[in-house]
Amino acid sequence: MTPAVRIAALIVFSWALVALISPLQTQAANEISLEHMLERPALGSGLGRDDLGRPIAARLGVGAQVSLLVAMVVVSITASVGIAVGVTAAWLGGWVDLIVVRIIDVFLAFPGILLAIALSGILGPGLFNLLVALSAVGWVGFARLARAQTLSVRQRDHVAVARALGVPAFGVVVKHILPLIAGPLLVEATFALSAVIVAEAGLSFLGLGVQPPAPSWGAMIRDGTRYMLVAPHFVLVPGLALMSLVIAINLLGDELRRRWQVGGER
Amino acid sequence: MRAQLLFIGVRLAAAGSVVLAVTLLVFMLLHVIPGDPVDVMLGEYAAVADREALRARLGLDLSLAQQWWTFASGVARLDLGVSMVSGHPVVDTVLTHFRMTAVLAIAALFVALAFGVPLGVLAALRPGSRWDHLSMIVAVVAMSVPNFVLGPLLILLFSVALGWLPVGGADSPDALILPALTLGLSMAALLARMTRATMLDVLEQPYITAARARGLSEQRVITVHVLGNAALPLVTVMGLQLGALLGGAVITEVVFGWPGVGQLLVESIQRRDYPVAQACVLVISFAYVALNTLTDMFYTRIDPRVVEGP
Numbered sequence: 001m002t003p004a005v006r007i008a009a010l011i012v013f014s015w016a017l018v019a020l021i022s023p024l025q026t027q028a029a030n031e032i033s034l035e036h037m038l039e040r041p042a043l044g045s046g047l048g049r050d051d052l053g054r055p056i057a058a059r060l061g062v063g064a065q066v067s068l069l070v071a072m073v074v075v076s077i078t079a080s081v082g083i084a085v086g087v088t089a090a091w092l093g094g095w096v097d098l099i100v101v102r103i104i105d106v107f108l109a110f111p112g113i114l115l116a117i118a119l120s121g122i123l124g125p126g127l128f129n130l131l132v133a134l135s136a137v138g139w140v141g142f143a144r145l146a147r148a149q150t151l152s153v154r155q156r157d158h159v160a161v162a163r164a165l166g167v168p169a170f171g172v173v174v175k176h177i178l179p180l181i182a183g184p185l186l187v188e189a190t191f192a193l194s195a196v197i198v199a200e201a202g203l204s205f206l207g208l209g210v211q212p213p214a215p216s217w218g219a220m221i222r223d224g225t226r227y228m229l230v231a232p233h234f235v236l237v238p239g240l241a242l243m244s245l246v247i248a249i250n251l252l253g254d255e256l257r258r259r260w261q262v263g264g265e266r
Numbered sequence: 267m268r269a270q271l272l273f274i275g276v277r278l279a280a281a282g283s284v285v286l287a288v289t290l291l292v293f294m295l296l297h298v299i300p301g302d303p304v305d306v307m308l309g310e311y312a313a314v315a316d317r318e319a320l321r322a323r324l325g326l327d328l329s330l331a332q333q334w335w336t337f338a339s340g341v342a343r344l345d346l347g348v349s350m351v352s353g354h355p356v357v358d359t360v361l362t363h364f365r366m367t368a369v370l371a372i373a374a375l376f377v378a379l380a381f382g383v384p385l386g387v388l389a390a391l392r393p394g395s396r397w398d399h400l401s402m403i404v405a406v407v408a409m410s411v412p413n414f415v416l417g418p419l420l421i422l423l424f425s426v427a428l429g430w431l432p433v434g435g436a437d438s439p440d441a442l443i444l445p446a447l448t449l450g451l452s453m454a455a456l457l458a459r460m461t462r463a464t465m466l467d468v469l470e471q472p473y474i475t476a477a478r479a480r481g482l483s484e485q486r487v488i489t490v491h492v493l494g495n496a497a498l499p500l501v502t503v504m505g506l507q508l509g510a511l512l513g514g515a516v517i518t519e520v521v522f523g524w525p526g527v528g529q530l531l532v533e534s535i536q537r538r539d540y541p542v543a544q545a546c547v548l549v550i551s552f553a554y555v556a557l558n559t560l561t562d563m564f565y566t567r568i569d570p571r572v573v574e575g576p
Contacts, residue, residue, distance in 0.1 A: 004403065106287040110547075111554045112513030118547045121535035122295050198412045202517055205414045206532050218414070225418050225521070228433075232422055239415040247410040254406065 005255045011248035015241075019068045022061035029058040030213050038231040048233045051223060056237050059215035063238065066216050067245070070127075071196040074134045079189050081135075082142025087173055087181075089143070090150035100143065107140040113199055120208040130209045134199055138192060145188050149181035156180075183260040190253035194246045201242055217242045274563055281559040288551050292544055293337050323350075324540070346545045351537050360527060360545045364553075366436065367519070367526035370449060371511045373442055375504065377450025378457050383500075385454070386461025391488070393466060401458065408455035413514055417448040417521035434523035445522040449514055453507050460503050464496040471495070498565055505561025509554040516550075 022029075033053040041048040046057040089100035107115070119133035153159065154177065162172045203209035204218030212219060217238045224235025304317050304326065321327050325336055340346055346356040385405070389398045411419075424444060425433045432441045468474065469492060477491045478484075516528030523529065531546035533539075 102283075102287070105284055106291060109284045109288050109555050109558075110513075110551050111510050114513045114516060114547060114550055117516060117531065117535070118292075118295055118543065121531075121543060122540075194410065202412060202414060205517065206520060207536065221414055221418065225421075228418060228422055228426055232426065235418045236422070239418060243407075243411050243415055246412070247407055250406055250410045 002255075005251060008248040008251035008255075011244055012252065015064050015245050015248075016068060018061050019065040022058075022065040025058040025061050028055055029062045029215055030054065038227060038234065040231065041233050041237070047237050048231070050220070050234055051227060051231075056220070056234070059220060060217070060238060060241055063215040063217045063220060064241070064245075066127075066210055066214065067197050067200060067242075070131065070134070070200045071193050073131060074138055074196045074200075075189055075192050077131075077135045078138035078192065079142050079185070082139035082144075083146040083178075083185060085139065086143035086146025086148075087150045087177065090147045090154060091169065091173060091177075097147075100147070104140055104144050104147075107137070108144075110137075113137075113202055116199055116203060117206065117208065120203055125208050125211050127210055127214075130200065130203060133203070134196055137199075138196065141192065142185065142188060145184060146181065149184055150177055153177055153180045187253055187257045187260060190249060190256055194249040194253070197242070197249070198246055277559055277562050281555055284555050285552060288555065289338060289341055289548065290334075292547050292551075293334055295547070296540055296544060341548065346548075347541045349534075349539055349542050351534075351539045351542075356541050356545045359542065360530065360549050363525060363527040363530045363546075364549055366524060367512065367515050367528060367550075370442065370445055370515055370519070370524060370526055371508060373446035374450035374453065374511055374515075375508055377446050378453035378504070378507070380454075381451065382454035382457025383461050386458040387465065387488075387493070389458065390462040390465035390469070393462075398462075402462070405455040405458045408451050409459075411452065413448050413452070413518045414521055416451065417444070417518060420444050420448060421522075434521075436523075436525055441522075441524075445518050445524050448521065449511055449518045452514070453511060456507065457500070457503065460500060461496065464499045465492055468492050468495045502561055502565055505557055505564065509557040512550050512554055512557075 031054060033049075036049045036053040038051060039049040039053070041056075046055055047060065048056050050056055050059065085100060089097040110118075116133045116137045119136055120129055123129035123132060159172060159176050162176050163169075167175075200209055201216065201218030201221070204216040205222045207219075207222070209218060210216035220238035221235055221242070224231075224238060227234050304312075304320050304324075308316060308320060318327075325333055328336070344357050346360075348355055349359060352359070385401050389401045392398055421433055421444065424431045431444055432438060435441055473495075474487060474491055477487050482491075512528075515526060516531060518524070519526040519528040520532050527546050527549055531543055531550075534542035534546065
């Protein structure tokens with residue numbers, strides 16, 4: 001492990017810890033005190049205050065919790081659905097596979113976050129709709145990867161042997177295929193985690209995600225951009241927080257990918 | 267030549283079917299998703315008469331099949347109705363904004379080329395060196411920073427602190443610089459990584475050894491033989507990325523108030539102007555499909571080997 005990877009792991013761990021203890025700060029995070037409006041960060045007074053005088057540090061903590069929870073829920077849903085769809089399509093082949101590939105193609109015809117913006121725009125803002133929009137978009141990556149990986153291992157000898165021995169299809173998939181394709185899927189899940197964190201913050205930035213007064217990093221950044229001339233810390237603090245988390249997760253993903261490739265090329 | 271024409275035909279047919287499916291999906295967004303768009307537009311407590319009037323105006327009182335026919339034939343005739351807010355034809359508004367998005371995307375592509383390729387080449391020439399590590403870490407960082415963080419950071423530096431560039435809008439040519447940097451830098455990072463990986467691949471090929479054995483200067487080997495052969499995968503990535511830029515442009519445009527189709531999309535969602543929002547989504551995804559198809563076709567031109575296969 002290089003020092004960069006170690007630091008990255010430490011950063012992710014710290015944010016998880018902050019998110020875990022953040023329920024203790026929920027009240028402080030929403031306490032308005034206009035006499036402290038846009039106060040700058042200073043030693044002893046934390047990371048400064050926002051446009052309603054609420055402490056940015058406390059809001060950052062609660063925002064971390066929202067961010068990580070959304071990411072974990074969405075990635076759990078999209079990974080399970082995507083892997084199930086992808087493996088099934090590759091396993092069954094024929095017209096099922098053809099239809100799945102077509103559906104994936106259509107979803108991939110929308111660049112990046114566009115479909116999530118459109119969906120959450122139509123569904124209306126809110127945490128639940130946010131989860132729906134991000135899940136509806138996120139499963140495609142897992143399905144495509146799981147399908148390709150399954151296709152590449154389903155012809156292997158041990159799979160043929162298991163089938164010849166009469167192991168039911170479900171058992172073959174779970175015991176003899178999934179373990180072989182777990183590595184790339186884990187790498188995909190790591191990058192999906194950071195992608196969902198960015199997407200959630202992006203939608204909240206556009207006002208389509210988590211609604212005020214609940215804190216969200218994206219919404220904090222949007223509010224902060226309105227006060228850049230007078231209170232640069234208001235946009236800098238949540239911006240750097242988001243950057244640190246996303247960069248750290250991506251570095252870990254890179255490391256996982258490198259290890260997997262080394263292991264796979266033996 | 268026939269194989270190439272066949273390939274192009276197949277590719278166009280595939281793109282056509284995707285376009286049709288995209289149209290269907292965008293139609294379904296508004297008409298099939300649970301929840302009533304009329305509720306969202308007017309609020310749950312609107313008078314029944316108002317709701318029915320809006321329903322009739324949007325054609326939501328017709329059968330689903332009739333609605334689909336109206337919508338699809340409208341798309342084919344480039345008639346997507348009128349904006350519910352301004353009353354102007356949707357197509358005109360969206361195309362005006364799309365021009366601005368195209369300008370931004372092309373400028374971002376230049377940024378990506380100007381930063382990404384040199385960074386990747388330098389890293390590949392000295393693999394494993396400190397410079398290589400540094401440039402790849404810079405690349406990971408640049409790829410990880412979301413547009414709505416990078417944008418405000420650049421504004422803070424170049425507009426607020428240094429006062430060199432405007433904060434936003436599109437009133438002067440230099441207003442394009444910061445949005446283009448914001449949108450282009452993450453692509454530059456990806457391009458740098460791809461350039462490095464492809465160049466390292468090409469450098470191991472026998473024809474490079476052969477070129478060196480013939481006594482060509484290292485500079486000539488790198489510029490003509492290595493970069494020439496590394497161009498194909500890079501063009502592919504760039505084509506696909508130019509499409510992805512269109513998605514990233516949505517948020518970048520909002521950050522800088524750049525009057526493109528992305529900003530129009532977000533504005534029309536906030537105003538509940540669904541015909542305009544629908545048209546924005548359609549235009550962006552059509553452009554995306556078109557770019558991907560063109561990329562495919564382009565690389566069959568520069569590498570005839572691609573046509574092999576079906």
